[in-house]
Amino acid sequence: MKNSLIIALDFSDKQQVVNFLQPFKHEKLMVKVGMELFYAEGPAIVQSIKEAGHDIFLDLKLHDIPNTVKGGMKSLARLGVDMVNVHAAGGREMMEAALEGLESGIIAGVKRPYCIAVTQLTSTSENQMQTEQLIGVPLQESVLHYAELTKQAGLDGVVCSAQEAGLILSSIGKDFLTVSPGIRPAGNVVGDQKRVATPQFAREQGVSAIVVGRPITLAENPIESYVSIKQEWEGVLL
Numbered sequence: 001m002k003n004s005l006i007i008a009l010d011f012s013d014k015q016q017v018v019n020f021l022q023p024f025k026h027e028k029l030m031v032k033v034g035m036e037l038f039y040a041e042g043p044a045i046v047q048s049i050k051e052a053g054h055d056i057f058l059d060l061k062l063h064d065i066p067n068t069v070k071g072g073m074k075s076l077a078r079l080g081v082d083m084v085n086v087h088a089a090g091g092r093e094m095m096e097a098a099l100e101g102l103e104s105g106i107i108a109g110v111k112r113p114y115c116i117a118v119t120q121l122t123s124t125s126e127n128q129m130q131t132e133q134l135i136g137v138p139l140q141e142s143v144l145h146y147a148e149l150t151k152q153a154g155l156d157g158v159v160c161s162a163q164e165a166g167l168i169l170s171s172i173g174k175d176f177l178t179v180s181p182g183i184r185p186a187g188n189v190v191g192d193q194k195r196v197a198t199p200q201f202a203r204e205q206g207v208s209a210i211v212v213g214r215p216i217t218l219a220e221n222p223i224e225s226y227v228s229i230k231q232e233w234e235g236v237l238l
């Protein structure tokens with residue numbers, strides 16, 4: 001998990017995934033299956049990506065009452081993915097229930113997937129958080145608070161922007177996972193993301209894993225883009 005580059009497969013059907021992954025067939029990737037793809041193709045897409053040899057972060061961001069999240073996680077555990085997530089805003093009891101569900105659902109002998117919690121989405125600015133969610137503290141404080149709550153609930157880490165990762169790691173410890181989306185190489189289109197960072201900045205902050213979608217999937221040459229982002233992330237001199 002540490003130092004991974006996770007490619008977000010935000011595609012609407014299996015054929016697009018097959019086409020995208022074809023040139024990567026000799027490389028073991030970690031990919032993210034999110035709601036667009038999972039809602040379209042169901043659990044079968046997870047199976048087919050696993051058969052292709054890749055690791056999977058199943059990003060469905062569960063956020064509901066504890067009992068419902070527990071049941072949802074129990075079902076997801078059977079898919080044999082490597083990482084799942086919830087929204088920390090669902091609260092400590094909900095996060096504890098998520099873990100219980102996962103542990104009760106895993107196939108015997110299989111390692112429990114990492115379970116992490118989204119703090120503040122990287123598409124949220126401090127101004128939006130304060131005026132729309134009515135959270136009256138600085139954004140970094142809200143993210144750190146959610147990270148501490150996540151740690152207390154026993155989860156493995158958080159989703160946060162690279163801008164908050166250093167603070168979280170120094171306060172909670174280096175074993176706590178920080179998974180950062182909103183990654184944009186210099187000059188790349190930012191789109192709907194608000195708290196963005198370059199792969200190099202993420203590495204310097206000690207981020208555990210970066211999540212990259214459109215800068216690779218929409219690139220004219222996805223392989224070239226993947227290699228260049230990976231090199232920047234790993235600190236390989238170009």
Ligand SMILES: O=C(O)c1cc(=O)[nH]c(=O)n1[C@@H]1O[C@H](COP(=O)(O)O)[C@@H](O)[C@H]1O
Nearest residue numbers: 008059120121122159181182211212213214
């Ligand atoms: O949980 C996530 O993966 C996630 C959390 C977050 O705060 N921000 C965020 O962008 N993501 C996901 O990370 C991916 C980022 O994609 P790009 O903006 O295209 O690189 C998307 O699939 C989002 O769903």
